[in-house]
Amino acid sequence: MAYEPRKEDRFTTGLWCTAFSGREVFGVPVRPPLDPLDNIRGLARIGCYGFAYHDDDLIPFGASASEGERIIGEAQKVMDGEGIKNTMATCNLFEQPVFKDGAFTSNDARIRAFAIQKSLKAIDLGARLGASVYVMWGGREGLEVEASKNPVDSVKRYREAVEFLAHYIRGQGYAMRIAIEPKPNEPRGDIFLATIGHVLAFISTLDPAIRDLVGVNPEIQHSRMAGMNTVHEVAQALEMGKLYHFDLGAQKPTRYDQDLRFGSEDIKESFFIVKLLEDHGWSGPRHFDVKPYRPDSVEEVFDLVAGCMRSYLVLREKVQRFNADAEIQTMLRQLQLDDDELVGMTRAYSSENVGALKARSFNLSEMAERKLGYQRLDQLVFDLLTGAR
Numbered sequence: 001m002a003y004e005p006r007k008e009d010r011f012t013t014g015l016w017c018t019a020f021s022g023r024e025v026f027g028v029p030v031r032p033p034l035d036p037l038d039n040i041r042g043l044a045r046i047g048c049y050g051f052a053y054h055d056d057d058l059i060p061f062g063a064s065a066s067e068g069e070r071i072i073g074e075a076q077k078v079m080d081g082e083g084i085k086n087t088m089a090t091c092n093l094f095e096q097p098v099f100k101d102g103a104f105t106s107n108d109a110r111i112r113a114f115a116i117q118k119s120l121k122a123i124d125l126g127a128r129l130g131a132s133v134y135v136m137w138g139g140r141e142g143l144e145v146e147a148s149k150n151p152v153d154s155v156k157r158y159r160e161a162v163e164f165l166a167h168y169i170r171g172q173g174y175a176m177r178i179a180i181e182p183k184p185n186e187p188r189g190d191i192f193l194a195t196i197g198h199v200l201a202f203i204s205t206l207d208p209a210i211r212d213l214v215g216v217n218p219e220i221q222h223s224r225m226a227g228m229n230t231v232h233e234v235a236q237a238l239e240m241g242k243l244y245h246f247d248l249g250a251q252k253p254t255r256y257d258q259d260l261r262f263g264s265e266d267i268k269e270s271f272f273i274v275k276l277l278e279d280h281g282w283s284g285p286r287h288f289d290v291k292p293y294r295p296d297s298v299e300e301v302f303d304l305v306a307g308c309m310r311s312y313l314v315l316r317e318k319v320q321r322f323n324a325d326a327e328i329q330t331m332l333r334q335l336q337l338d339d340d341e342l343v344g345m346t347r348a349y350s351s352e353n354v355g356a357l358k359a360r361s362f363n364l365s366e367m368a369e370r371k372l373g374y375q376r377l378d379q380l381v382f383d384l385l386t387g388a389r
Contacts, residue, residue, distance in 0.1 A: 003313040005047035011309045012050040012087050012285040015039050015057040017259075018301040022294040031298055036071075037078050044082035046306045050285060052088035052135075055122040061096060072128060079129070087133065087285050088179075088245060089126025091119045094139035094187065104161035105141045105154040105192060112157060119165055127174045133245045133284075134169070135217045136162065137181040142188030154192055159205060166210035179217035179244035184226040186257050195226055196233040200242060215244030219289055220273065221251035221259055224266075231272045238280060246282075247289035248273070248308065259291040261304055263311030271385055274315040275322065286312055322384060331377050337370075 005011050018039055021029035036058050043051050058075060059068045079086065093103035093115050101107070103115035123134055141158060143149050162178065169176050180202070184194040193199050199216050206214055216237045223230040237243040250260035250270065263270045277286070288308040292301045322328060345353045345360070383389035 003310045003317075005049075005309040005313065007047075007049045007083070009309070009313070010049045010285045011047065011312070012052055012287045013043055013048055013305045013308075014088075014287075014289055015043075015051055015053040017288065017290050018042065018292070018305060019057065020291045020301070022292070022296075024294065027294065030294055031292075031296075031301070034298075034301070037074055040075065040078050040084060041082055042302050043305065044084035046302050047309060048084060048305065050085040050087035052086070052090070052131075052287065054090050054092040055118070055125055056092040056095065059125070061092070072125070075129065086126070086129040086131050088135055088287065089122060089129065089131040089133075090135040090137065091122035093118065094137075099140045101148075102140045102142070102154075104138065105149065105157050107149065112161070116161055116164055119161075120168060123165065123169060123172075123174065123176065127172070127176060132176055133179050133217075134165075134176050135179050135181055135245060136165075137183065137217075138191060138193060139183070139187055141193070142185070142191035144189035151192070155202070158192060159202070162214060163207050163210060166206070166213045169213060170210055177244050178214045180214065181217040181219060181222070181247070183219070183222040183257070186225070195228060196223070196237055200237065200240060203242065215242040217245040217247060218243070219247035219249065220262075220269075221247075221249050221257050221289075224251040224253050225255065225257060227254055230269060231276055234273065235276055238276065238282065243282065243284070245284060245287060246277070247287055248312070249288060249290045259289060261290055261311070262288055262308040263315065264307075267315075267385055268381070270311070271315050271318055271381075274312060275319045278316055278319050279323070318385060322381070325380070325384065325389075328377070328380050328384075331373055331380075335372060 015036055019034040019036070021031045021033065023029040036053070040051055059071050063071075078084075093099050098111060098114065099106075102111070104112055106112050106115070119136075126134055138158070141154070162180070166178055169178070180193060180199045182193050182195050182199045183191050185191055193202055196216055196218050203211060203214050203216075218230070218234050218237060220230050223233050234243065234246065248262045250262055250265040251258050252260075252265060276282075288305060290304055290308060292304050296304070342360075345357045380389065
């Protein structure tokens with residue numbers, strides 16, 4: 001089977017991924033800057049459906065209005081010529097010195113206002129280029145010195161900013177939703193809204209008039225940094241209808257944010273993530289938020305994205321085999337022991353159901369001694385993923 005990406009696969013990548021120069025805390029850049037327009041062309045030519053960007057990835061910070069208009073016009077020409085879409089936009093509120101101690105949660109009202117101003121412009125830019133999702137990652141929304149910020153005030157300020165931007169999107173009539181991206185730490189020692197659960201709880205406190213506009217943008221790496229089960233975290237957002245975007249990649253558990261090539265680490269977890277998205281017919285882009293290795297050459301940055309797409313397609317084929325495997329599916333059916341009467345009693349509360357349930361007797365020994373066959377099931381998954389089956 002040829003694992004060649006097609007536009008209908010909806011693979012996307014951030015411009016910041018392939019443009020990553022290898023700069024890190026202990027070393028200077030090892031690759032030259034990549035022109036954003038050449039970056040878009042390169043992604044289109046390896047089969048990407050779309051691309052994402054921070055505002056500063058496309059238009060340099062501090063550029064004049066006329067320079068910005070020139071770049072936007074050229075980007076639109078490249079997009080039309082190469083047949084590639086802009087699917088997601090976001091705002092860089094973490095790199096410039098003004099954001100050294102936060103943006104929306106800064107103790108300085110001037111910085112909070114500038115952060116909202118910069119975000120409004122980023123939303124306008126995304127709307128012009130066709131982005132349907134605006135991601136909010138609070139990279140500097142945190143602290144190292146616990147005494148420096150009141151966490152209750154910080155959450156309130158965060159909420160005010162999200163509500164302001166969501167009302168703006170609705171007021172402008174933009175076909176765009178907001179996806180908040182959680183992360184536990186890095187670059188701050190502790191970041192507010194650290195996990196998917198934090199974000200889902202936060203969304204429930206937003207103004208009901210705009211709550212439907214706000215969802216989650218999970219990232220595999222961020223979940224694994226916190227030692228979470230990524231499949232379960234994403235499944236909860238999906239079940240709640242709040243999975244608005246999803247960053248795919250790979251990560252060794254509890255390390256710094258590595259942004260490794262999708263599928264390069266925990267293959268079983270990656271498989272079940274693909275299965276989750278495919279089985280539930282998730283319609284969003286398959287977005288890769290990854291970085292080249294520091295030793296990679298200029299040419300290899302696009303190999304990184306091509307490898308992500310190939311890994312996803314390989315795992316998607318494995319999902320199809322899993323769903324068609326007679327022995328696996330028989331075992332899964334046997335695990336489900338249905339009882340329509342009991343389901344009727346417990347699905348919805350009523351005094352009648354309470355009475356019937358209290359009167360019901362259960363054979364606890366039979367229930368406890370039922371064999372489930374999990375060892376065999378897990379071995380079948382291993383055999384399928386390794387090609388032994």
